[in-house]
Amino acid sequence: MDDAELLERLLGGDESAFAELVRRYHPTLLKVARYYVTSQASAEDVAQDTWVAVVRGVERFEGRSAFKTWLLRICANRARTNAVKEHRIIPADPTPREPTVASQRFDEGGVWTDPPVPFSDVVEFRNDSAALVAAVREAILTLGEPQQAVVTLRDVEGLSTEEVASLLGLSEGNVRVILHRGRARVRAIVEATTKGTGT
């Protein structure tokens, strides 16, 4: 069932629709909140407050944006307010500007000496596409911030770069840099699980 249908049922007072939306989005709310606030407990408060705001305001939701965008925006606004209260300073671009592939995989001229193998040629992924999804999921969970928030919102939730930038208070250029590094890190971790050589 898609979000629009769940929303319709929620407006009709369907408790199970609310539970399904919570199941679907609570973990992402926690990630957005955690990007801003200082502790997991504080992130949980923000996520809970977001659901209260949803229940109170769902009848005023006009559907001009997707439900997901509306929900995440409420969460980001609340988290931002709490971050100010907690005097948390969010660095604009804390991602180090190092090469994303280990230099020892290239020769002096910058040509691969240890070239990658397409994931479609890796036996465990070819035979079981769920195995790649599971490996990617694990890898994303190891990312630090802001990479985890950016990769989750852009690649897992499928928001646009513009939406991610707005939710996290970053420029679109910064989102692209962080996304590049986060994706490269996930790729490297997944690759390392296939051949035991990290990049």
Added chain:
Amino acid sequence: MKLLAPPLVCREAVELMSDYLERSLTRRDRKRLEKHLANCDACSAYLEQMRATIAASGRVEPDDLDPETLEGLVDLYRRFKEEPGK
């Protein structure tokens, strides 16, 4: 006379892949990367890995929610339904 952009080496090409997939490279860099990819199997494999990673990310299901958290939030919803002013 227009100066030709120097060709990319693999080490530089990998740093452009995400922006290439985001369609945010300048026309000049896109052309340089495509020219490099046309002649480099290893970088094409890297691009495939990146594409597969992104596609798999889109299939990741939400983290499991512990039943207590879910129940607590549903309870909050019930209370609101009973006393909307609260």
